[in-house]
Amino acid sequence: MSLLTSSCYLLPWSKPAQIHGYLNFSKHSKLLRQECTTVRCCSSRSWQTPRAQHNYYELLGVSADSNAQEIREAYRKLQKQHHPDIVGQKGHKYTLLLNEAYEVLMKDDLRRKYDESINQMRIRLGENNTPLGNSTWKGPLRPQALFVDENACIGCRECVYHASNTFIMDEARGCARVKVQYGDTDQNIEVSIESCPVNCIYWVKREELAVLEFLIQPQPKAGYGVFGGGWERPANIFTAAESFKKQLRRQAT
């Protein structure tokens, strides 16, 4: 019935591993054809949230930090395979999605909004980035976000008691971290911050959050024979974040 439900069904490749490569679309083309002969109505679209239905980056087969040139090339390549002028009427729906994705990603303001809505920072986070450590957002995005400095955390679980929808105890690491931003009422969050005996819960800027959450995850340490090895993370997470950003900027120029 709806464009969106059908396209979610059409585009089932949401595995992170596939994001970076171009998509192999041939195995989905049969589904696509079936869908497009039967479906016409679009009317239910607006009474679902328009965003977050598909990942535009995945649709175009580009990474989230790709630049305009890469997006444009991917868009044209896919258009050439799916445009109705080439494959006939069955390409209509897919091309509509492509156009929508392209329109959003090519305009800086729309792309920024979209990135926020899918909670994906456009920074290169390395290959062994697991989404496990990242917090999600409940409700609208706010300028401030919660962050637990796991170096300082003593694993007292005080914050988890007071705001169990926001904080979670990471048993493997033995410390607490943020699961859902603003998962509880502001008051409960305030109480849990107050209750922390080592004051390791911080309010940080939203833009900083992705970097901090990435850096706080223990990274494998290079080993030298029997020495070294194991896991490590920066001793001071905030200065590490600063230098990481500086490094990114240098790469960009």
Added chain:
Amino acid sequence: MAEPAYTVASDSETTGEEKTYTLPEIAIGIDIGTSQCSIAVWNGSRVELLKNTRNQKIMRSYVTFKDDIPSGGVSSQLSHEGELLSGATVFNMKRLIGRVDTDPVVHASKNLPFLVQTLDIGVRPFIAALVNNMWRSTTPEEVLAIFLVELRALAEAQLKRPIRNVVLTIPVSFSRFQLTRIERACAMAGLHVLRLMPEPTAVALLYAQHQQQASHENMGSGSEKIALIFNMGAGYCDVAVTATAGGVSQIKALARSTIGGEDLLQNMMRHLLPDSENIFKSHGVKEIESMALLRVATQDAIHRLSSDNNVQVDVDLGNGVKISKVVDREEFEEVNRSVFEKCESLIIQCLQDARVEVEDVNDVIIVGGCSYIPRVKNLVTNICKVKELYKGMNPLEAAVCGAAVEGAVASGINDPFGNLDLLTIQATPLAIGIRADGNNFVPVIPRNTTMPARKELVFTTVHDNQTEALILVYEGEGNKAEENHLLGYFKIMGIPAAPKGVPEINVCMDIDAANVLRVLAGVVMPGSRQPAVPVMEVRMPTVEDGHGWCAEALNRNYGATLDLVTIQKKA
């Protein structure tokens, strides 16, 4: 990683001798201009323009009514100029098709040497040719159809196969209603319209093919190139900005106007004979003859001014009216200053809409009959800050060649050398929306939206317990609804009783790659996910004639009782 995106079914099938004509039908490209027309086809390796029996590739667009059988410029052996004088020749139909008699373009056509009669009430004008001292009525569709039949016969004779599918080039400024008239003319001629392609986008496709071929030769990857295409013919002036890479031509913006060589001609005629309109008003046999004489002489002068700095115009219009005058190029440019200014503003607007800086334009292409006028060349090169225009395109043949290429691409023809590995991504030349927020035009699909396009807006009721809503679909750029072109209307019924502003009326517009517009409208009540009444889907345009009347009648009968307002998007 550069894999060819096209596939060749089997090498033995496509290589070897000429197998073109046994392949699935290749649509032919037709460019029906206001004054000239041509026809071309992809012959398996390149575009070939078809010639008529007089060995002409570019034919005049006119139809002469004589005795019983009308004949067009494709087959006719007689000289155009001579026939003009008799009043039996009808031309400039592309300017008249699908227009109502309140349209300024129709009024400007009243001093053509045949009958264009207006009643100024918003109906189609009366057009007639003088045959044996009788006004024989006709319509623009009929004239075009006669013409298309001749073109079709020409192509069938040369290609030795029946012709059915065609790609026609059209001016950017054609409304959807005018497009249906073109389709009607084609249907009358037994032709099926595969695509109606705005002229500059056809040129853009040809340019994409050139770039593709050049990059194949250089073995380069073919970086993105931005081209500005300026197309000015006898009836229309269009501008397009296109970004081309890897055989894909992406139309970034289109700009359009109904100015052209005809305006230059009429301004010049007025300049040579200031009172010409009054003299020719009665449309007697004598007047038609002098009108035609003046037209031929003026046209000739304008042509000569493209190479000479001044020309001598000597013409005896009869009835003691004689013109003997030297006209120089500055004079011509001064008389037509407003036309050239309009051209300039079109280019500037198109660049702005495309968000392209002049410096980023790689190639400037200028096509159409007016491209030979020095002033036109100058204004384009000045604005685009280029010294040289793009070479390698015949200004008169580019559009029809592009249409032929599109005909081959859209017919699913593959070329073993990748010459048809092409695509045009079109953009909508005009905004489409509905009347809402009082008498305002609220675009749902804005101008220059990439096609295929699907957009929607949510509206709501303006009265408590409003159970019906009228959806009036317009096309155009005006802020007020009536400044735009009415495409159709329908009523949504059975809206559940609720205070004003509560029901959500969802209007969705869908344009597919063949430029078919569908309008969908549904009602949702807050808290529900399902439409409250069945969704309505209407293919537009539905209005046949008398657009102005329809809107007025609807307004008189319903006033604001069935109005809608836009729901502001929650940021």
